[in-house]
Amino acid sequence: MEKKYVAEPYKIKVVEPIAVTTREQREAVIKKAGYNTFLIDSADVYIDLLTDSGTTAMSDHQWAGLMEGDEAYAGSKNFMHLQEAVKDVFGFKYTVPTHQGRGAENILSKITITEGDYIPGNMYFTTTRAHQEMNGGIFRDVIIDEAHDAMKDHPFKGNIDLDKFQALIDEVGADKIPYICVAVTVNLAGGQPVSMENLKTVSKLAHDHDIKVMFDATRCVENAYFIKEREAGYHDKTIAEILKEMMSYGDGCTMSGKKDCLVNIGGFLALNDEDLYQKATQLVVVYEGMPSYGGMAGRDMEAMARGIYESIDYHYIHHRISQCRYLGEKLSEAGIPIVKPIGGHAVFLDARAFYSHIPQEEFPAQTLAAQLYLQSGVRSMERGIVSAGRDKNGNQYYPKLELVRLTIPRRVYTYSHMDVVADSIIDLYENRGNVKGLKMIYEPPVLRFFTARFQPLSS
Numbered sequence: 001m002e003k004k005y006v007a008e009p010y011k012i013k014v015v016e017p018i019a020v021t022t023r024e025q026r027e028a029v030i031k032k033a034g035y036n037t038f039l040i041d042s043a044d045v046y047i048d049l050l051t052d053s054g055t056t057a058m059s060d061h062q063w064a065g066l067m068e069g070d071e072a073y074a075g076s077k078n079f080m081h082l083q084e085a086v087k088d089v090f091g092f093k094y095t096v097p098t099h100q101g102r103g104a105e106n107i108l109s110k111i112t113i114t115e116g117d118y119i120p121g122n123m124y125f126t127t128t129r130a131h132q133e134m135n136g137g138i139f140r141d142v143i144i145d146e147a148h149d150a151m152k153d154h155p156f157k158g159n160i161d162l163d164k165f166q167a168l169i170d171e172v173g174a175d176k177i178p179y180i181c182v183a184v185t186v187n188l189a190g191g192q193p194v195s196m197e198n199l200k201t202v203s204k205l206a207h208d209h210d211i212k213v214m215f216d217a218t219r220c221v222e223n224a225y226f227i228k229e230r231e232a233g234y235h236d237k238t239i240a241e242i243l244k245e246m247m248s249y250g251d252g253c254t255m256s257g258k259k260d261c262l263v264n265i266g267g268f269l270a271l272n273d274e275d276l277y278q279k280a281t282q283l284v285v286v287y288e289g290m291p292s293y294g295g296m297a298g299r300d301m302e303a304m305a306r307g308i309y310e311s312i313d314y315h316y317i318h319h320r321i322s323q324c325r326y327l328g329e330k331l332s333e334a335g336i337p338i339v340k341p342i343g344g345h346a347v348f349l350d351a352r353a354f355y356s357h358i359p360q361e362e363f364p365a366q367t368l369a370a371q372l373y374l375q376s377g378v379r380s381m382e383r384g385i386v387s388a389g390r391d392k393n394g395n396q397y398y399p400k401l402e403l404v405r406l407t408i409p410r411r412v413y414t415y416s417h418m419d420v421v422a423d424s425i426i427d428l429y430e431n432r433g434n435v436k437g438l439k440m441i442y443e444p445p446v447l448r449f450f451t452a453r454f455q456p457l458s459s
C-alpha cells in the first residue's frame with residue numbers, strides 16, 4: 001500500500017549535532033540579531049528552515065566525487081562532466097559555471113539588457129530583479145493574478161498571464177524586451193509551478209516576437225514533479241523526460257545549483273546561442289573565473305554534475321515534496337493560514353492573516369519569524385515587505401504577499417523535525433493576540449532584508 005507521506009529513500013551515514021537552547025538564551029540571541037533571522041548565528045539554531053539554498057546533504061557518491069576534483073586552471077575534466085550533465089539533462093549546448101545563481105544572473109543581465117529595456121517575469125526574485133535593475137532594465141510582473149492571492153488554490157499558480165505579456169509587448173514594443181524570465185518554480189509565490197502547456201504557449205508568443213525565453217531553473221525538478229502529478233498527459237513520463245521538454249521551450253537558463261543540483265555552492269548560465277555564449281565567456285573571466293571553472297572548484301563541479309543526475313531520480317523528488325506537504329497539511333489542519341497549494345521547497349505562512357492586528361508597516365512577517373525563533377529555536381525567513389525593498393526612486397514596494405517561509409533543506413531533516421516546527425507554530429497561533437509588531441532601525445540601500453535591524457514596538 002502506498003503511504004500518504006513516503007518515508008526517506010536514504011539512510012543516515014553521518015550526523016551533525018544541533019543546538020538545543022533555552023528561551024532565555026534565545027531572547028538574548030534574537031535581540032542581538034536585531035530581530036532579523038538572517039543575523040542569527042547558525043550555532044544558535046535548532047532547526048534551520050531559513051533556506052533550502054546550499055543547505056543540502058550531499059550523497060556518498062557526491063562526496064566521493066570531491067576526491068576526483070581536477071583543480072586545473074584551465075580545461076578541468078570536472079567541467080567536461082558538468083557540461084555533459086547539463087547538455088544531457090537540460091538540453092542546453094553551452095555551460096558557463098558561476099559561483100552561484102546570482103553570478104549567472106549578473107552575466108545574463110549584462111549581455112542582454114540595454115538601459116530602458118523591459119524584463120517580464122513570473123513574479124520577481126530578489127537577486128534576479130536586482131541584477132536586471134542594476135543593468136538598466138525595468139522589471140514587469142506578468143504572473144497570473146491568482147499567484148498574488150495566498151489562499152487561492154490553482155494547480156499552476158506560477159503560470160505567465162499571456163494577456164499581460166502581450167500587453168507589455170504592445171505597450172513598449174518587442175525590441176525593448178530582450179527576454180522573458182520564466183522561473184520554474186516561483187519561489188516568492190510559494191514555490192508554485194508553471195504548467196507545460198503555459199511554457200509552450202509563452203515560448204511561442206515570445207519567439208514569434210524574437211524575444212528570448214530564459215528560465216530561472218533553480219527549482220526546475222520540483223516543477224517537473226508537479227507537472228507529472230497534475231498535468232494531463234504527463235503522469236507516465238519520467239522526471240527526466242518532463243524536465244527536458246520544459247527546457248526545450250527556452251533559449252537558456254540561469255541556475256542556482258545550491259537548490260535542485262543538490263550541492264552546497266555553485267551555479268551556471270546555460271545557453272544555446274553561440275554568440276551569446278561568447279559574450280558570456282568574455283564577462284565570466286572578469287566576474288567569476290576562467291570559462292572552464294567560473295566560480296567553482298573542480299571538485300564542486302564534479303559534485304554538481306553528480307547531483308544533477310541524482311535530482312531527477314523519482315524517489316528523491318517524491319520524498320522531498322511529500323515531506324513539505326506533511327508539514328503544510330499538519331499546519332493547515334490546525335487552521336493556520338498558509339499559502340495554497342503547498343509548494344515544492346517550502347511552506348509559507350500567511351503572516352497578514354496570522355497577525356491580522358499588525359499592519360504591514362509594522363512588519364507582520366518579520367515579527368512572526370522572530371517569534372518562531374524565540375518559541376522553539378526554529379529559524380525561518382521573512383518574505384514580505386522587508387524583502388520587497390524599494391524601487392529605483394526609493395519608494396517602498398507594498399507586496400500583496402506578506403509571508404514567512406519555512407524552507408525545507410534537501411535530505412537533511414526528518415518528519416519528527418517537521419512535527420516540532422508544526423507544534424511550535426500552532427502554539428504561537430493560539431497565543432497570537434498579544435504580539436506587537438516591529439520598527440526598522442537600520443536599513444541598508446540594497447537587498448535590505450539580509451542586514452536590516454529591528455526593535456519591538458512597545459510591549
Ligand code: F0G
Pocket residue numbers: 050051052053100101102103125127128183187216218255256257258266267
Ligand atoms: N532564483 C531563485 C528563484 C532563487 O530562489 C535564488 C536563491 C536565486 C535565483 C539566486 O541564487 O542564491 O545561488 O545566488 N534563493 C535563495 C533562497 C537565496 O533562499 O531562496 P543564488
